[in-house]
Amino acid sequence: MKSVIFSMALLACACLAGLPYARAGQAPGSASDRDIPISHRDRVYAAEQFSNTVSVTDPVDNRLLGVIRLGDPLPGNLSALYKGQLLVHGMGYSPDHRTLAVVSIGSNSVTFIDTTTNAVKHTTYVGRSPHEAFFTPDGREVWVTIRGEDYIDVLDGNTYAEKTRIKVPAGPGMQIFSPDGKYGYVCSSFNPETDVIAVANHTIVGRVKQASPFCPNIAATPDGKQVWFTLKDIGKVQVFDARPPFALLKTLDTGPLTNHVNFARTTKGSFAYVTIGGPNQVKVYRTDDFEQVATIPVGKLPHGLWPSGDGSRIYVDLENGDAVTAIDTLTNKVIATVPVGQAPQALVYVPDAVPAGKGTQNLQPLGLAGQATHLMLASRAGHTVSSAEAPTSVSLFDQGLTQVLQAVVTDLPPKQPYVLALATRADGTGALVPLAAFKTNPAGSAVVNAVGPIRQVVQEGNAAVDRRYLVIVPGTAAAHGAPVQIQVFR
Structure with a gap:
């Protein structure tokens, strides 16, 4: 009798496992x-x-x-x-x-x-x-x-x-x-x-x-x-x-x-x-x-x-x-x-x-869907930080000749306008090429996107004059202040 009950229990479990x-x-x-x-x-x-x-x-x-x-x-x-x-x-x-x-x-x-x-x-x-x-x-x-x-x-x-x-x-x-x-x-x-x-x-x-x-x-x-x-x-x-x-x-x-x-x-x-x-x-x-x-x-x-x-x-x-x-x-x-x-x-x-x-x-x-480059921005140029310390992380998702840039920006004043840009110098000074304008949310953060051959100029410049550096500046592309976050390295 016990074996019959055991067999029925196994059958019930099997049926439950197969329920669509x-x-x-x-x-x-x-x-x-x-x-x-x-x-x-x-x-x-x-x-x-x-x-x-x-x-x-x-x-x-x-x-x-x-x-x-x-x-x-x-x-x-x-x-x-x-x-x-x-x-x-x-x-x-x-x-x-x-x-x-x-x-x-x-x-x-x-x-x-x-x-x-x-x-x-x-x-x-x-x-x-x-x-x-x-x-x-x-x-x-x-x-x-x-x-x-x-x-x-x-x-x-x-x-x-x-x-x-x-x-x-x-x-x-x-x-x-x-x-x-x-x-x-x-x-x-x-x-x-x-x-x-x-x-x-x-x-x-x-x-x-x-x-x-x-x-x-x-x-x-x-x-x-x-x-x-x-x-x-x-x-x-x-x-x-x-x-x-x-x-x-x-x-x-x-x-x-x-x-x-x-x-x-x-x-x-x-x-x-x-x-x-x-x-x-x-x-x-x-x-x-x-x-x-x-x-x-x-x-x-x-x-x-x-x-x-x-x-x-x-x-x-x-x-x-x-x-x-x-x-x-x-x-x-x-x-x-x-x-x-x-x-x-x-x-x-x-x-x-x-x-x-x-x-x-x-x-x-x-x-190609698995290829990306990861960068970081922080408040001081030349400063070595870990990924956990950097307030802004940047991913360059490879699309072949171009990349989709996505920056996760944090630790800025809330509800203020900023520009993500490329600078000619590592300290963020020099001429800027704007990539994207954005406004921080009430928590002082934002997710910012841009598209272009960005990896080639921020990572693969053949000479010092070719290299560019990611920065965040307050204001607009036409009227902006000094950089508040600059590309840093591990």
């Missing part, structure tokens, strides 16, 4: 769902903005398997006849873990990818500058925040065609759903308001005031009790009750360039992990009393993050480090770093993404 909609007891699933141990069937995906790729990593040995190329680098993607995707950025996945939804901001698209074969199944073109896309928990719809406009584009979860639109304040940043599928939570990147929408009838049933207008990311706890959202411009995270009347519970001061938030449930409790781009850290908070329990150095400009199916790890991508890091959630230590494509943005961990086979079809080598 099996979900982990981690975000975005429900706390009542079973955890899924890490296996070679799992995948970590990162959406890479400047190489227009999706990297695919096996979490067992933290090995990059290859990339899915959705578009070309510069200058090919500037052509009027260009057909690929541009600025690959946002990412979600279906409840059965078989389909990725990848948002490309520049080409206004959502690309649906088969996780088993890594092949593109369909591309839906939507409104101006979409930001994130995610399936409803029942898989029937895909909600896409159209950040360049004022609505949520609701797509059919099977055909991927537009069904309807949900009107919201201009600039919806991201949406996520309550684990039971009752509510959709939509924060804004242009207005200080998060909306709560009833999934059943697409009506707004609640509003939460944001402390600032710029929210890029939002997440719901697996127990269905809380919603956390980030405020990148002022370096804060806010928490509200996931149930009516959706009352604000807590505001946390997290740090400049606060990016994404997500959760891990472990034997020690439930924890929120927050990526802080300015100091290159992940901060960890308890979800019951909001106590900060850890600060984890991870690398340059941490952005997206997601828990493994059993909550034993949190995976974080490094936007200015071209890498994905794995954090052990029991020790809160980085245990692995995996090279990926250029400027990874959103990241998802998909348990059981590949139910059979190697799952390496249609993947390509990293190639």
